[in-house]
Amino acid sequence: MGSTGRDGPAPATVTQRVLGLLAAFDADHPRLALTELARRAGLPLSTAHRLVGELTGWGALERGDDGRYRIGLRLWEIGALAPRSVGLREAALPFLTDLQEVTGENVQLAVLDGTEVVYVERLSGRRAVNVITRVGGRLPLHATGVGLVLLAHAPPELQERVLAAPLRRYTEHTITTPAQLRRVLADVRRSGVAVSDRQIELVALSVAAPVRAPGGEVVAALSVVVPAAGSDPRAYVPVVRAAARGVSRVLGPPRGVAVGA
Template sequence: MSDDADADNTERTAPVRGKRPAQGEPVIDRAFSILHSFDPSHRHLGLNELSRRAGLPVSSTLRIARQLMSWGALERDEHGRFCIGVRLYELAASAPRGHGIRNVALPFLHDLAEATRQHVLLAVRDGHEAILLERISDHQAMPVLYHVGGRLPLHSTGVGLALLAFESSQFRESYLSRSLVRMPEQQPVDATQLRRLIAEIRREKSVIFRRRVPTPILSVAAPVWGADEQLAGAISVVVPDDGYDPRRLLPALQTSSKSLSRVLGAGLPAVPPGDE
């Protein structure tokens, strides 16, 4: 029996009045488990697959999915499969750290993209990862791994390293105390070497990062500062690593990062915050 048939049968038999379960996860946690089941490879999910990916019973998945649909957070396509609703995009657009900085940064990102004809990225930190807010790509640009709205590792991407290096020393030490794996190579990271790299990035106020797989890339990145000299995000340029001299990219990148920082209200301190 297909997921769609299961969904129809469950809809006829499952109770629609939901109360907080007597035990287990709160309803809001279950709702986020359902929403986090979707990703770029799973944009449309039948009920059974949604239940499996969320780790919830089918009846609970259906009940909560209906509630999310009533708020516009989920929708159903012509085949009855669930997908993310546009209401979530509307809400996400109100996030000051996301939509706000993105709108201000767009002219600078377009200038960089025009100069490089490859990829220009804007990201902010969220917990132990970076979130890609915008990526402007030329139609002839090389393939890249990360999509807008996706999460990037801080320690193995250029824009992630720019964020990690200029966070507080307390955050950096907490991050470096974890067991880290370089992505996508799945290779263990030497914390001592990573500390040396971070120290170099802080001295130079920019990142030069190379990755060999799945295709050789060169990423040059720089931090972006906001009001009160707070780290607001980071921008990067990603090009094929085929003999391209990163020093050709740095002047334009640093000019853009400084200009964007000033627009965001930064005074650009000579010594970056975090050197307690």
């Protein structure tokens, strides 16, 4: 093993090429012409053309009037079967809506994937600050409220991995040292909430709480994002916790504990 010596410019397998074509789309490039698509996926034009043709025929991609390709409805449908997004989202939506109504701010629901948070739902409040998150978007764990919650309850081995890696700085308030992060995580575990104060953008802070599956494991986190100026994060703690507990309850009553009548 190892020591092929050469960088593999060609990922080779057909499956990977196909996936590469899909992955060529992102939030900044939701529509791509064939040539762009081929270039972004690193495939010869004619190869891309054939594969894209198959994908389009099947409905994984669609072709717009302008000839450019976009992700197709069929792929979205299949994505909608991912248990970790839908299902969770379904259970959480009413509580998120309430939270948004009550606070008037942006609310978010996120899960852990690898060493990042993935935002599964986002409702924007009317008087809310504009945040950079997006449904389907990713951010690092150490810099977001939901990320801190998820990391605090993640397996130790993941925590170590994150602590060992460099912690990207977004603002002067971003947590960047392992010691600091360790302290904050302990705090999150104790208090049951996380506050990410101006760690991503100087204008916003977020308050997050864990959503638990019946077994007790933390499967998601939800948060409110509020303007940093003149907000007292503590004011949001009760509502956010209540919402998170509400979602947990809908997911299923805690197991293995006798509930008195």
